[in-house]
Amino acid sequence: MNPMKRTAPFPEPRGVSLIFTLLALVALSLAAMALIRSSDTGTMILGNIGFRQEATSNAEQAIDTAVAWLNTATSLDSDVGSRGYYASSHDSSETLDVTGMQSTTTGRTIVGWDGDCAASSGTCLTPYVAQGSSGAGQASQQYVIFRLCTSTGATTATGNACLKPVSDSSGATAQSGSLDYGTYDRLSVSSGAYYRIVVRVKSAARDTTSFVEAIVHL
Numbered sequence: 001m002n003p004m005k006r007t008a009p010f011p012e013p014r015g016v017s018l019i020f021t022l023l024a025l026v027a028l029s030l031a032a033m034a035l036i037r038s039s040d041t042g043t044m045i046l047g048n049i050g051f052r053q054e055a056t057s058n059a060e061q062a063i064d065t066a067v068a069w070l071n072t073a074t075s076l077d078s079d080v081g082s083r084g085y086y087a088s089s090h091d092s093s094e095t096l097d098v099t100g101m102q103s104t105t106t107g108r109t110i111v112g113w114d115g116d117c118a119a120s121s122g123t124c125l126t127p128y129v130a131q132g133s134s135g136a137g138q139a140s141q142q143y144v145i146f147r148l149c150t151s152t153g154a155t156t157a158t159g160n161a162c163l164k165p166v167s168d169s170s171g172a173t174a175q176s177g178s179l180d181y182g183t184y185d186r187l188s189v190s191s192g193a194y195y196r197i198v199v200r201v202k203s204a205a206r207d208t209t210s211f212v213e214a215i216v217h218l
Helices: 016-072
Strands: 095-097 108-111 123-125 128-131 139-147 194-203 208-217
Touching: 016 128, 016 139, 016 194, 016 208
Parallel strands: 095 108, 108 123
Antiparallel strands: 128 139, 139 194, 194 208
């Protein structure tokens, strides 16, 4: 009888485990990079939310400063460039671009927030600096005030249309009775125009800018 022939064993695979190990390392590296990026994005979002809240608070302070000046100004019928006040709305026959981001340049009026009025080819308005960015991480506050009228001059002048309350006649409400028969303040309605206050808050530390707008009536 012929002896049984033995077959040689299959050769052991070499290097396969190394390939799977490298693939696993690549997958772990990608996962770690995605986790780091997600963490950085979350931190950035929280920072932006914090700056927005801070910008809103700073803008409210600037609006209060603007309203206080409006209440003490001797005359509001003409422009006061040193206080960022303009007695017309600048939007009846021109395009008012307070952010400087509109693509239209014909007849455009801009606000020189960064002191770049000299480089403007159109009308450039000077804002009032309510708060400078002198301290580290401090945000600057600037504002402009527009009286919502078609032109400067008295609000009652012929041809000067101003945005006013629905009832623009001056007067007072009737005094209601009281048990102690005392005298109380009455609600009065003035005939003055509305004013548009545009505030820009800029943070040099975050390199971000925020605009806040308010319509007030004195």
